[in-house]
Amino acid sequence: MINIKGLKKRFGRLEVLKELDAQIQENTITAIVGHNGSGKTTLIKCLLGLDKYDGGDINIKDFKLNGDWNYRSQIGYMPQVARFPENLTASEVITMISDLRIGSSTQAEELISYFRLVDEMEKPLKTLSGGTRQKVNAIVALMFNPDILILDEPTAGLDPVSSSLLKDKIQAEKASGKTVIITSHIMSEIQELADTILYLLDGKIFFDGPVNELIAQTGEKNLERAIAKMMS
Template structure:
């Protein structure tokens, strides 16, 4: 479980997070949504320990993460755009990560992703020769291969073809069924509606809405999540967090 309590963050005079309080539970896919500049990226980076808050705290499995980065070992992070050494082959990147992380990778998961993404034929190719979609597949592979307890997936299906996208979404649901905690961000509302259980809508550094996807759609009076979110973002439309 991830607990966020009274989290504030400012950059200079700009207050980006303004007292965030959230509990994100295992066995769920939680989508963190919001327009550009809302603070959602800062929130994600704070959970990852890449941004240090001015005040407040984050607990992972009941333990405060402040000054303790060992918790990162249980997180599989998939950034929107992964950066790998351009002159290494796919095989060398995978081996490098195994060496850096040490023991702990799951060979069954590795094989499943290599087969599901048809990565065998790219294993000897250098990263710089690969398409954006293939790099995204490697990005997903490296996030899952160490069998983490927590997944943070930033726009996970961007650049993927429909078959690969479906494969990854199935893998996400498989992990949730094992009791894992999954946080995603996405601009594709149909995707969020398909795979997310809970939704957190961030606006101007605050939690404006939280609840299940079904609750959000019902509350908005719209017929799907895309229209519900559009309504939330209309000027002058305010929703209190549940």
């Protein structure tokens, strides 16, 4: 599904990704984990073409990333921090994006009621709380029914109710055949959601395999302990 080969990215003198190789299978939930600054977000931004990488290849389905932008119509992206034009209201942002992506069907209405946002839609985004913005962010990522979902710390800042709503949604998306890529620092969440884990360390993949396998290999009782043991 997604094939990454020898991916290199540096910011000035700082080498963030060092010839990283990885594969992401279709219809799985893959978690990218690693300590702060290990390159998780950079890797995601390379997939989206937001960051221009310095070397290597990325193939998504049969498409080789080369600066053409059409492939992004198959990707829904939820960035770590929701950044919107501050003067607009949530419903204006949704209308604008639907307008700019001609021909894509939208399920925005359904998602708005799912995330219980009906009352917040007409308020300017700058007045909304962090968690509410994060939900708007999730709607923008999900509303075009994309084949691939890329979620960068999706539950950060969400209250427990919204967080479980979002996690249910993620599992439902997988059940309907989607491929999901997720980053998180909450290991219990990853254990709950993810099939596969990509552990990033020093710009390379340190571990790549099913979550259960990692836990079994280390003989620990949960993912957090397993990773702690692997690191020591």
